[in-house]
Amino acid sequence: MATATAQTTSVDAVIVGAGFAGMYMLHRLRGLGLAAQVFEAGSGVGGTWFWNRYPGARVDIRSLEYSFSFSPELEDEWRWSERYAPQAELLRYAEHVADRFDLRRNISLNTRVTAAHYDAAAQRWDVRTDDGTTVSARYVIMATGCLSVPTDVDFAGIADFAGRIYRTSQWPHEGVDFSGQRVGIIGTGSSAIQSIPIIAAQASQLTVFQRTPNYSVPAHNGPLAPEEVADWTANRTAYRAAIKLTPGGFFNEPRETLTFDEPPEAQIAELERRWAIGGFQILGAYADMGIDPVANKVTADFAAAKIRALVEDPAVADLLTPKDYPFATKRLCVDSNYYATFNRNNVRLVDLKATPIECITPAGIRTMTKDSGGEDFSFDAIVLATGFDAMTGALDRIDIRGRDGVRLKDRWAHGPQTYLGLMVAGFPNLFTITGPGSPSVLSNMLTSIEQHVDWIADCLDHLARHQQASIEASPEAEAAWVDHVNDIASQTLYPQANSWYMGANVPGKPRQFLPYAGGVGVYREHCDGIAARGYEGFVLQSAAA
Numbered sequence: 448m449a450t451a452t453a454q455t456t457s458v459d460a461v462i463v464g465a466g467f468a469g470m471y472m473l474h475r476l477r478g479l480g481l482a483a484q485v486f487e488a489g490s491g492v493g494g495t496w497f498w499n500r501y502p503g504a505r506v507d508i509r510s511l512e513y514s515f516s517f518s519p520e521l522e523d524e525w526r527w528s529e530r531y532a533p534q535a536e537l538l539r540y541a542e543h544v545a546d547r548f549d550l551r552r553n554i555s556l557n558t559r560v561t562a563a564h565y566d567a568a569a570q571r572w573d574v575r576t577d578d579g580t581t582v583s584a585r586y587v588i589m590a591t592g593c594l595s596v597p598t599d600v601d602f603a604g605i606a607d608f609a610g611r612i613y614r615t616s617q618w619p620h621e622g623v624d625f626s627g628q629r630v631g632i633i634g635t636g637s638s639a640i641q642s643i644p645i646i647a648a649q650a651s652q653l654t655v656f657q658r659t660p661n662y663s664v665p666a667h668n669g670p671l672a673p674e675e676v677a678d679w680t681a682n683r684t685a686y687r688a689a690i691k692l693t694p695g696g697f698f699n700e701p702r703e704t705l706t707f708d709e710p711p712e713a714q715i716a717e718l719e720r721r722w723a724i725g726g727f728q729i730l731g732a733y734a735d736m737g738i739d740p741v742a743n744k745v746t747a748d749f750a751a752a753k754i755r756a757l758v759e760d761p762a763v764a765d766l767l768t769p770k771d772y773p774f775a776t777k778r779l780c781v782d783s784n785y786y787a788t789f790n791r792n793n794v795r796l797v798d799l800k801a802t803p804i805e806c807i808t809p810a811g812i813r814t815m816t817k818d819s820g821g822e823d824f825s826f827d828a829i830v831l832a833t834g835f836d837a838m839t840g841a842l843d844r845i846d847i848r849g850r851d852g853v854r855l856k857d858r859w860a861h862g863p864q865t866y867l868g869l870m871v872a873g874f875p876n877l878f879t880i881t882g883p884g885s886p887s888v889l890s891n892m893l894t895s896i897e898q899h900v901d902w903i904a905d906c907l908d909h910l911a912r913h914q915q916a917s918i919e920a921s922p923e924a925e926a927a928w929v930d931h932v933n934d935i936a937s938q939t940l941y942p943q944a945n946s947w948y949m950g951a952n953v954p955g956k957p958r959q960f961l962p963y964a965g966g967v968g969v970y971r972e973h974c975d976g977i978a979a980r981g982y983e984g985f986v987l988q989s990a991a992a
């Protein structure tokens with residue numbers, strides 16, 4: 448068995464990324480007696496919660512559920528303060544996990560993996576990092592994150608801006624004080640929707656540049672009630688088991704009821720009830736919300752009425768109301784005071800569909816209209832809340848070459864192809880945690896991360912017990928899974944939105960619905976069944992002579 452120390456050049460497994468996925472993977476591999484080394488580009492663990500420190504950043508799945516379930520001791524000793532924990536607390540939790548399970552001794556921080564090349568004769572991967580290290584590994588596990596690479600936004604003139612530019616996803620660790628400043632924010636996705644109310648309360652002026660409005664539901668966040676904690680603690684085992692079989696990997700009381708099974712007044716009452724609870728409860732209201740456009744419109748109209756009620760200026764309310772895609776087909780946002788923020792007299796909304804950004808000037812942002820000159824805005828600071836090259840971005844940025852030197856990026860030139868979102872044909876012993884083709888970003892990611900890590904760990908254990916040196920998806924199984932993923936997606940309304948789920952936010956990225964929309968519980972059954980049938984659809988090989 449190889450050993451893993453800072454000087455090691457040969458390990459059983461390299462894990463890329465030290466977010467929740469990479470850390471739990473390391474813990475499981477250690478439990479199997481495997482030597483693993485984690486490389487993390489950031490200077491700390493925690494992934495998403497290390498990088499995204501913008502004001503208002505917090506989870507939008509209940510913290511009790513968005514947390515690891517693999518260790519009862521960890522669950523017993525950790526206390527969440529709020530229903531939806533803020534970023535700083537989530538980062539403390541990630542750091543606690545690293546310390547509690549003594550993970551840091553096998554995590555190299557400030558180290559970016561730049562390449563991974565498969566050596567078919569040796570049945571091993573050669574992994575290279577940006578500090579010149581080369582490591583040979585039997586297995587490579589990509590825990591690189593689905594939302595870890597910001598999109599490249601290259602507004603003309605951006606380098607000439609005289610003020611400060613901040614990205615929500617690379618926020619300064621010391622925080623930013625916007626007091627007395629004129630601030631412009633570009634984007635109205637989840638990151639912007641969380642940060643806008645807080646920046647608005649601090650800044651002298653906030654101008655929000657919106658290209659596409661998003662649907663957002665209230666979080667109704669607050670301190671975690673002792674009775675909620677007591678109930679969770681008493682029933683945790685049953686809750687955790689049930690969560691694994693839900694569609695989204697968390698509880699939102701999903702019903703079988705179809706929208707038009709109920710009269711309009713009952714529909715409104717049900718949607719009101721869920722709006723009052725807050726968060727993703729609304730998604731569980733009707734089973735046909737995600738598949739039937741007419742049914743979906745009932746919820747969309749309900750949400751539009753809420754926006755009209757919350758925003759005093761009808762013209763602003765109208766601009767904030769999505770019109771060209773069904774409800775929740777772009778990632779639903781969960782907010783604290785977002786819509787009411789537009790009632791403040793220091794906040795202005797700019798519609799980029801009518802007046803696109805022409806350039807960034809030394810003083811601020813210039814927009815343009817079709818017929819006449821643009822408007823100049825002056826800012827002390829600009830916030831880019833412009834999103835991520837989701838699901839494939841981090842993998843694309845590593846030079847990954849499988850059998851016969853085939854590059855993963857080329858293999859995926861027309862969109863990612865995977866078997867279960869876990870492996871790619873032609874890339875033996877390379878695993879992707881929450882990869883494209885798995886429920887991933889459509890779910891509570893902690894549920895999906897644990898499921899993938901456990902599946903991979905069990906798979907490696909199986910290989911060891913059966914004296915197998917490699918596992919690889921067969922092209923046929925991969926093609927069938929891709930068909931299945933596409934088939935399920937085509938039965939939903941998701942493809943109707945220009946979303947990052949579809950790769951639509953990155954110019955030139957192939958249009959393909961990236962995650963698996965069949966649900967976490969159904970997906971788990973697929974994975975478990977495939978493993979139980981001797982890793983059906985995978986080719987296992989013993990060590991080469």
Ligand code: FAD
Nearest residue numbers: 464466467468487488494495506507559560591592891892
């Ligand atoms: P990440 O946390 O993204 O970690 C991946 C790590 O890999 C990063 O630290 C990155 O630096 C590192 N890395 C990438 N490439 C390389 C490389 N080449 N070399 C070395 N290191 C590399 N999900 C939910 O379920 N609920 C939520 O409420 C929720 N809120 C979110 C809020 C924000 C602001 C964002 C951005 C995402 C949110 N997500 C949420 C999704 C979130 O990404 C996951 O919940 C989860 O944290 C992902 O963990 P991970 O370990 O898979 O990836």
Ligand code: N01
Nearest residue numbers: 505506507634635636637638639658659778832833834835
């Ligand atoms: O990114 P986004 P995000 N000019 O892609 C706009 C998770 N998350 O960081 O919609 C002008 O959603 C873009 O406009 P459009 C969650 O999964 C969760 O906010 O493409 N505008 C959009 O408005 C989420 O979905 C939480 O037309 C430009 C915005 O920028 C995912 O991370 C919090 C532009 C980007 O929105 C990503 O969220 C934060 C341009 N050139 C994140 N380019 C929770 O609440 C982009 N935009 C838990």
